[in-house]
Amino acid sequence: MLRKFEEEVFVHYRTGVPEMDRQHWDVLQILVNVAECQNIESAVEQLDLFMTKWKAHLDDEEAYMKRLKFPFLVEHKKMHENLFSEYAQMKTTMRNDRFGDISLRNYAKSALKKVLDHIDHHDQQYAHWKP
Ligand SMILES: [Fe+2]
Ligand SMILES: [Fe+2]
Numbered sequence: 001m002l003r004k005f006e007e008e009v010f011v012h013y014r015t016g017v018p019e020m021d022r023q024h025w026d027v028l029q030i031l032v033n034v035a036e037c038q039n040i041e042s043a044v045e046q047l048d049l050f051m052t053k054w055k056a057h058l059d060d061e062e063a064y065m066k067r068l069k070f071p072f073l074v075e076h077k078k079m080h081e082n083l084f085s086e087y088a089q090m091k092t093t094m095r096n097d098r099f100g101d102i103s104l105r106n107y108a109k110s111a112l113k114k115v116l117d118h119i120d121h122h123d124q125q126y127a128h129w130k131p
Pocket of ligand 1: 061076080118122123
């Protein structure tokens with residue numbers, strides 16, 4: 001799934017809001033890189049980079065939803081907070097993974113799935129409010 005994660009997959013996750021789609025694409029590409037890392041340390045670095053970009057995206061997205069007067073902004077923000085905590089937790093788990101029993105590929109897949117599920121189930125909702 002990771003190598004094949006290209007435009008034809010992403011098209012199903014488009015919100016139709018160009019700036020949000022561009023940001024989603026960018027953060028997803030960083031997660032694809034996690035799977036390519038040679039060791040946990042560099043994977044954690046990539047996840048850090050992802051979290052920085054992801055946070056910036058969440059801020060932009062929340063500002064956009066506010067401009068749209070999206071009625072479920074409070075709930076959506078809460079989901080962003082929860083998701084961010086899950087990534088922080090994942091980073092801790094990765095750092096402590098001394099046995100290598102969970103591969104980098106699995107971490108990357110799990111991180112990717114969280115973003116895709118969020119876009120699919122939640123970000124698609126504000127897309128209905130765009131003018
Ligand atoms: Fe969102
Ligand atoms: Fe988003």
